[in-house]
Amino acid sequence: QEAAKYNKKVMVLDFVKPTPLGSSWGLGGTCVNVGCIPKKLMHQAALLGQALEDSRKFGWQLTEEVKHNWLTMTESVQNYIGSLNWGYRVALREKSVAYENAYGEFVGPHTVKATNKRGAEKLYTAERFLIATGERPRYLGIPGDKEYCISSDDLFSLPYCPGKTLVVGASYVALECAGFLAGLGLDVTVMVRSILLRGFDQDMANKIGDYMEGHGISFIRQFVPIKVEQIEEGTPGRLKVTAKSTNGSETIEGEYNTVLLAIGRDACTRTIGLDKVGVKINEKTGKIPVNDEEQTNVPHVYAIGDILEDKLELTPVAIQAGRLLVQRLYAGATRKCDYVNVPTTVFTPLEYGACGYSEEAAAETFGEENIEVYHSNFWPLEWTVPGRDNNKCYAKVICNLQDNERVIGFHVLGPNAGEITQGFAAAMKCGLTKEQLDTTIGIHPVCAEIFTTLTVTKRSGASILQAGC
Amino acid sequence: MGWDEKQVRGYSEFVRTAQSYHGRPIFVLFCGDKDADGVSWCPDCVKAEPVVRKELHNMPDGSVFIYCLVGDRPYWKDPNNEFRKNLKLTGVPTLLKYGTPQKLVEEECFKADLVRMLFTED
Numbered sequence: 001q002e003a004a005k006y007n008k009k010v011m012v013l014d015f016v017k018p019t020p021l022g023s024s025w026g027l028g029g030t031c032v033n034v035g036c037i038p039k040k041l042m043h044q045a046a047l048l049g050q051a052l053e054d055s056r057k058f059g060w061q062l063t064e065e066v067k068h069n070w071l072t073m074t075e076s077v078q079n080y081i082g083s084l085n086w087g088y089r090v091a092l093r094e095k096s097v098a099y100e101n102a103y104g105e106f107v108g109p110h111t112v113k114a115t116n117k118r119g120a121e122k123l124y125t126a127e128r129f130l131i132a133t134g135e136r137p138r139y140l141g142i143p144g145d146k147e148y149c150i151s152s153d154d155l156f157s158l159p160y161c162p163g164k165t166l167v168v169g170a171s172y173v174a175l176e177c178a179g180f181l182a183g184l185g186l187d188v189t190v191m192v193r194s195i196l197l198r199g200f201d202q203d204m205a206n207k208i209g210d211y212m213e214g215h216g217i218s219f220i221r222q223f224v225p226i227k228v229e230q231i232e233e234g235t236p237g238r239l240k241v242t243a244k245s246t247n248g249s250e251t252i253e254g255e256y257n258t259v260l261l262a263i264g265r266d267a268c269t270r271t272i273g274l275d276k277v278g279v280k281i282n283e284k285t286g287k288i289p290v291n292d293e294e295q296t297n298v299p300h301v302y303a304i305g306d307i308l309e310d311k312l313e314l315t316p317v318a319i320q321a322g323r324l325l326v327q328r329l330y331a332g333a334t335r336k337c338d339y340v341n342v343p344t345t346v347f348t349p350l351e352y353g354a355c356g357y358s359e360e361a362a363a364e365t366f367g368e369e370n371i372e373v374y375h376s377n378f379w380p381l382e383w384t385v386p387g388r389d390n391n392k393c394y395a396k397v398i399c400n401l402q403d404n405e406r407v408i409g410f411h412v413l414g415p416n417a418g419e420i421t422q423g424f425a426a427a428m429k430c431g432l433t434k435e436q437l438d439t440t441i442g443i444h445p446v447c448a449e450i451f452t453t454l455t456v457t458k459r460s461g462a463s464i465l466q467a468g469c
Numbered sequence: 470m471g472w473d474e475k476q477v478r479g480y481s482e483f484v485r486t487a488q489s490y491h492g493r494p495i496f497v498l499f500c501g502d503k504d505a506d507g508v509s510w511c512p513d514c515v516k517a518e519p520v521v522r523k524e525l526h527n528m529p530d531g532s533v534f535i536y537c538l539v540g541d542r543p544y545w546k547d548p549n550n551e552f553r554k555n556l557k558l559t560g561v562p563t564l565l566k567y568g569t570p571q572k573l574v575e576e577e578c579f580k581a582d583l584v585r586m587l588f589t590e591d
Contacts, residue, residue, distance in 0.1 A: 083570035089590065090573070093583055 002323050004095040006330035011124060012097055013104035013114050017136075020146040023154045026085030027092075027099070030134050030306070031315040033081055038156035039176055041077045043347045046183025054386035068184045070161035078157055106273035110300070113273075128329070131279075131288065131296075131303040132318065133272060135265035140168070144228030148239050149259040152177060160235035162186065163257030168225055170196045172346045174262035175208065179349040182217045189218040189254070191225065193246055193263075197346070201358030204396075204411050211350040211392055211413075220254075222246045228259055267307040277301060282309055292336050294325050312342050343410075343425035345418035350392060353421030355428055357409035362398045371408075372399045374434070374454035377466045380415055381445045391465055395450045397437065405434035412451075420448045472525065472532040478502070480551035483537045487567055494532040495567035496588065498578075499558060501545060502538045510542045517562040517578035524581060527588040535567075566590075 003010045016033075018024045025033035045068070052066050092099045100122075102114035107123070114122050137151035150158065152173055163186065167178040170192040182188040190212075197205035213219055223243040231238040236257035244251050267286035274281060274288075279296045281288050287309035294302045302325060305318035320337050327333035343355035362371045375396040383389065398409030410424050424432070442449025456462045475490075477483050487495055498521050501511030509515050525534055539545055539552050539561060552558045565572035566587060577583050 079570055086569075086571045086590075089586060090577065090583060093586055094580075 001091060001095050001097060002326040003330060004097045006326070008330060010097045011126070012092060012099045013102050013112070014099070015101060015103040015115075015117075017103070019151065019153045020139075021150060021154050023157055025157070026082065027088045027101075028081075028085050029132075029315075032084050032088075034153050034156055036315055037081060037084070038077050039152075039180075040347060041080070042073065042156070042180045043176065043183075045073050046180040046349070049183055049185070054382075054388070057386040070184070071159070073184075074157065074159070104272065106277040106279075109277050109298075127300065129277075129301045130322070130325070131269070131272070131301065131307065132305045132322070133268040133307060135267050135306045135313075137261060138264040138266050139261060140225060140263065142226055142228065144230070144239075145261065148228045148230055148237075149261045151261050155260060162260070163236045164255075165189070165258045165260055166191060166241055166254065166256040167260045167262060169262035169264070170194070170198070171262055171264065172197060172200075172348070173265075174260075175212065175348045176346065177260060177262060178217055179212060179347070182212070182215065183349060188216075189220060189256070191220045191223055191243060193224050194222065200346070200352075201354065201360065201409075201411055203359055204352055204354070204394075204413060207392075207394060207413055208346070208348050208350060208352055211389075212348065214389075215349060220252070223252065225259075226251070231255065265306070265313075269307055279303075285309070293328065294321055294337070311339060312344070314342065314344060317342060341425060341428045343421045345421060347418070350413055351415060351417035353410075353412045353417030355410040355421055355425040356407070357398055358411075359396075359398060359409065362400075362409050366400055366402070366408075370401050372401055372405065372434075373397070373458040374399065374456065375458055376450055376454055376456060376464045378414065378447060378450045379466050380447050382415070393447065395454065397434070397451065397454060399434045407432045407434060407437060410451075412447075414447050416447070423448075424451065471530065472528050472534060474525075474534045474536060476536045476538075478538040479540060480555070483535065486535060490533045490535075494529050495535060496528060496532060497535045497537055497563075497565055497567055499537050499539050499552065499561050499563045499565075501561050502541050511545075511561050513575055513578070514562040517564070520579055520581055521562075521564055521584055524584045524588055527585050529588075532588075 014027050016024045031037060049066070049068060052062065056062060089099065100114050100116065102116040104112045104114050107113045111123055111125050114124060137153055139145045155177060162181065165181055165186055165188050167174050167188060167190045174190060175196065178188050178190045195202065196209045209219065223245055225241050225243045227242040229240045231240050239256050239259055241254050241256060241259060242251055269281050269286045269288060277298055279288065279298050279301050288296055288303045288307050289309040290296055290303050294304055296303055304321045304325065306313040311317065317339065324333065324335050324337050341356050343353065346352040357365065359373060373396060375394065377391045378393045378395060379390045380393060393414035396411040397407050399405040400408050407428055410421065410428060412420050437451060440452045442452035456464050475486055477486050500514035500518065501509045503509045528534065544550055545561060560575045562578045563572055563574050564578050564584065564587060571587055571590060573583055573587055
């Protein structure tokens, strides 16, 4: 849409290869269809369930037991997604961007072949190309995986309640899905090969895991599935999972209605003819290395989004990179995408917002003696009356002692973590220091105010257990 | 097989008619009432109708085209009218594919290529 603004003739080729179970979706990419959007809506569904429980202590009289209907939720979510898909179709049309629901692959340096779902082929040529093909969930490569397991590609439009679910993986996809499924009242087990949330601050990752475990989600650690068999067909059916320990020869078996695989995502770069145009990819990961202007090794081919090597896999990053790229190419702009201090949020039952360095990365980059970690537990006021966990929510900032105690890492575990983090990310972009944080007056009574009164350092070892306001 | 057209007036008649065609693709054009001379109180509806009619042959085989008069201007302006409340319509003319989130509202209905896209989209 950005390029069309500058009167360029633009075409979009979007095609979704159906999952092994046949799931597919419309225009909009992963975020809209099988990622952020349905995830957040289902997370919200789970939070509302919790809110209904809490409401009793606030005086609401719920006369019946509150139950959840999977189909009602899924229908509403898919309806919303459908309106987004349609909105994009109208927007592209209005901006005169040509759109084809066809699988694009390079057949020459400036030529792409587009194959639609009926197999009809068309050829298109262009001056420049932008690859944003994203990723798809990885399968385990074990017997029964493609036949019987589902992935996040299937979950958000599943036409039946998944029932008792085994989630395989420890990524944010795995934990977020496990989280809302349990929040909707399902029996959920998470099978983890090694650590939780690889790449994230491990202190925070472990707190997230502990919270989930304390709220009825079972964790099977240091096991990987080796076989999935069907005991009974159905919607859902019954599956038997055999898993092997990662240290030792112990095997275990379990029975579940649904097995959700969330062990990673692979870039869709191997079957789009990149060899025909000469674009280099990382053979091992499939990711495309680009320079700081999103240009591949082939000057007229660019790439954005999850397929980029060593870049954050986040929707807003891809959108920003794409817009700035087009502005540089066609509007004489010079601004490049800033990949530093990009805030993120993990929507697990206890949400986690972060911006900047994890504790481990900060210690490695600056040296442990050169950073100061301030932290505290906090108890959201809204949790007091219903008697929900004290000393589970947590706030942490990491400061660079060699640079005016510049805040280089921001971490919050608690409700509305994303809303809290957004503002602090902007402050960090302005060079926020601990002193500025301390001289900012807090808003009371809100969770975020804790960041204006952090005094206890990890180094001191002092207690951060809370009693109340 | 072609397609069929049904003209209805008011919410109840619309719902009954749409339900009777359950199973077939249903496209609906909602317009303001027409006076004795056949002219609608809604000028945008007057403009959109010929554009939509010209594209009807693009509807899939077996489709039903429902031409629905919503009521007079005061009825339409009432924020609690059944079309606004139950179908979430925000303006007339509205052209939609019944049972899906696909719709075109007001000036979008003047654009032949958008209308065609609505009729031919999977």
